Every structure is written in C-alpha cells, then in structure tokens.
Amino acid sequence: MSRPGISRTVLAVYILTAAGTAIWLSAIFLAPVLAARGSVGPARLLYEAFSPICHQIPERCLTFHGQPLAVCGRCLGIYTGFAAGLVLYPFLRGFSKLKLPSVRVLLPLTLPMALDGAAGVLGIWTSPIGARFATGIVWGTLLPFFFVTGLADLLLTRRKRAAARPLEKNRANDVE
Amino acid sequence: MDQKKPEYLRPALIAGAVAGVLSGLPLVSSGNCLCCLWIVGGSVLAVNLLAKHTAGVLTSGDGAIVGAFTGIVAAVIDTLISIPLRPFNMELANRVMRKVSELGYDMPSNLDGYLGGGAGIPSPGLFLLGLFLTAVVFTVVGVLGGIIGVSILSKNRPQPSPPAAPPPAPEVPQDAA
Numbered sequence: 001m002s003r004p005g006i007s008r009t010v011l012a013v014y015i016l017t018a019a020g021t022a023i024w025l026s027a028i029f030l031a032p033v034l035a036a037r038g039s040v041g042p043a044r045l046l047y048e049a050f051s052p053i054c055h056q057i058p059e060r061c062l063t064f065h066g067q068p069l070a071v072c073g074r075c076l077g078i079y080t081g082f083a084a085g086l087v088l089y090p091f092l093r094g095f096s097k098l099k100l101p102s103v104r105v106l107l108p109l110t111l112p113m114a115l116d117g118a119a120g121v122l123g124i125w126t127s128p129i130g131a132r133f134a135t136g137i138v139w140g141t142l143l144p145f146f147f148v149t150g151l152a153d154l155l156l157t158r159r160k161r162a163a164a165r166p167l168e169k170n171r172a173n174d175v176e
Numbered sequence: 177m178d179q180k181k182p183e184y185l186r187p188a189l190i191a192g193a194v195a196g197v198l199s200g201l202p203l204v205s206s207g208n209c210l211c212c213l214w215i216v217g218g219s220v221l222a223v224n225l226l227a228k229h230t231a232g233v234l235t236s237g238d239g240a241i242v243g244a245f246t247g248i249v250a251a252v253i254d255t256l257i258s259i260p261l262r263p264f265n266m267e268l269a270n271r272v273m274r275k276v277s278e279l280g281y282d283m284p285s286n287l288d289g290y291l292g293g294g295a296g297i298p299s300p301g302l303f304l305l306g307l308f309l310t311a312v313v314f315t316v317v318g319v320l321g322g323i324i325g326v327s328i329l330s331k332n333r334p335q336p337s338p339p340a341a342p343p344p345a346p347e348v349p350q351d352a353a
Binding site: 020050053054055072078101103106110118143147149150151154156157 | 305313
C-alpha cells in the first residue's frame with residue numbers, strides 16, 4: 001500500500017517507537033539497580049509497573065547488580081527481540097510502504113514460545129532461562145513489523161478521514 | 177477503503193471486560209505471563225466483533241484503535257477486581273517465594289520489600305498510580321493485539337464481492353428492423 005506522506009509518517013512512528021523501547025528496556029534494568037542501591041520506593045514502583053504483564057518469579061528472572069530484573073527471561077527476550085526487530089525494520093521493510101506480516105510468518109515464529117510456555121504451565125517440562133529468552137527473542141523480533149505498520153496506518157487513516165470531513169460537509173450543504 | 181468510521185466502543189467494552197476479568201482473577205491471570213495472552217486475545221476478540229459489525233475492510237489502524245480501547249477497559253476492570261483479591265494474591269506470591277527458597281535458589285535478602293507491596297487496601301494515590309501504569313502497559317499490548325488481530329482475521333474474512341456484471345443484452349434478430 002502506498003499513500004502520499006507515508007514515508008514521513010512511518011519514520012515518525014518508527015522514531016517514537018524506538019525511543020519508547022529504549023525507555024522500556026532501561027526501566028527493566030533500572031529496577032534492580034535502584035533495589036541494589038536501597039532506593040525502595042522507586043524500585044518498588046518500577047517492579048509494580050511491570051507486574052501486570054509478568055509473573056516476576058525471581059528464579060525465572062536474570063539478575064543485574066545481584067537483584068532480579070523487573071521482568072522474567074522470556075519477557076526480556078520479547079523486548080530485546082522487539083528492539084532487534086526495530087533495527088532490522090528499515091532494511092527489511094523500509095519506510096515507503098505499509099504491509100503487515102503474513103500469518104504464515106507469525107505462526108512459526110510464535111510456535112516455539114507458545115509450546116515452551118504451554119508446556120511449562122502444564123508442568124510437562126521446565127526450560128532453562130536461556131531457552132525462554134531465545135524463544136522470546138524470536139517472537140519479539142516480528143512485533144515491530146506489526147506495531148510500526150499499524151500505528152502509521154492509524155495516523156494516515158485519521159488524516160485521510162479528517163481531510164474528507166469538510167468535503168462531505170460541503171457536499172451536504174450543496175444538497176440542502 | 178470504506179471512509180465511514182467503524183464503531184469501536186462496543187467491541188472494546190465487551191472484549192475488554194473479558195480480558196480484564198481473566199487478567200484480574202488469581203491463577204487465571206498467569207495467562208498474561210504467556211505473551212500477555214489475555215490482553216492480546218481480548219484485542220483479537222475485539223477486532224473479530226468489530227469486523228462483524230463493519231461493512232468495509234478493516235485496516236491495521238482500526239485494529240490499533242480498538243486494541244487500545246480494549247487495553248484501557250481491561251486495565252480498569254483488572255484494577256477493580258484486584259482490590260478485593262489483593263490479600264489472596266499476596267498469599268499466593270508469598271507461597272511461590274517460599275517454594276523457590278525451598279528449592280535452594282538464592283533469594284535477594286530484601287526482595288520482599290520490592291515485589292508485591294502491602295497486602296492491605298492501597299491508598300487512593302497508589303491505586304490511581306497502579307491504574308495508570310496498568311492502563312499504559314495494557315494499551316500498548318492491546319494496540320499490538322489489535323493489529324495482529326487484523327492480520328489474522330483479514331485472511332479468514334470474505335472479501336466484498338465485485339459488483340455483478342450487467343445481464344447480456346437480448347439478442348435482436350437481424351431482420352427485426
């Protein structure tokens with residue numbers, strides 16, 4: 001799909017997403033640093049921020065400065081993969097077109113993590129942190145190709161609808 | 177592309193309520209530890225509901241909006257459900273910590289102070305802060321889920337059929353004139 005002004009919009013979304021990812025990853029590593037320094041309040045705030053989306057079980061978290069990271073190994077893999085995907089984005093997709101990855105790509109990249117996670121929940125096997133991290137990275141790498149494309153499309157669609165509104169009003173006035 | 181704005185709110189309310197309840201219930205909420213299953217799943221459900229009530233083809237931008245709304249609704253419901261269940265969740269977290277210690281893993285000595293917080297009812301400030309943080313995280317994940325939903329469901333959705341060709345003109349005999 002190619003639309004006027006697409007490159008600038010995708011680039012803007014890309015830069016904002018990259019900045020957000022950097023802040024997100026920094027917060028994950030900042031929590032244990034603050035905990036190690038004894039800053040209880042800020043450390044608790046950061047751990048709490050990530051608690052709705054991660055179990056934070058210490059034995060499944062990598063440690064930094066002797067304290068567990070704010071998310072588990074699998075989540076860290078997903079976010080690291082997301083950052084890696086952002087690095088790959090300009091080379092694989094570029095900024096001049098909007099196209100979501102196909103389900104045929106999504107499924108095989110999701111499968112290793114889904115199987116590993118489901119087996120863990122069902123108690124079939126317990127994989128080491130390294131395997132969780134690796135399967136997370138594989139899935140996470142694909143996510144920016146959805147996220148950046150979707151947000152850029154959202155902005156372009158809103159702009160197009162906003163531009164169409166006065167025309168529709170004029171047409172309605174003409175009819176009256 | 178259909179220029180008419182789809183109706184995002186109703187699918188987001190339904191799917192967000194489902195995702196929020198699943199995210200707030202003890203044990204069941206651990207589904208979110210598996211690539212934010214409930215929030216991503218809720219957003220995909222919202223896209224599915226939206227697709228059923230929208231005439232045109234959904235764009236990934238539509239998926240992003242309905243996913244964001246779903247994440248916000250889920251965050252509110254999750255936070256509200258979590259208040260009465262907080263003591264139970266704390267007990268569960270403590271049990272996990274004890275189990276981990278029994279298995280021989282080294283636990284940082286001051287970890288209790290960082291993970292979980294207090295078991296009582298949180299202050300209004302802490303409640304609002306928790307709601308805000310959960311809403312931000314769930315919104316981002318919801319956006320992602322909505323876009324993935326569009327990608328998945330657009331494959332299964334029947335494309336609008338092209339306009340029917342006009343019927344062929346009746347043959348007029350050459351000698352009729």
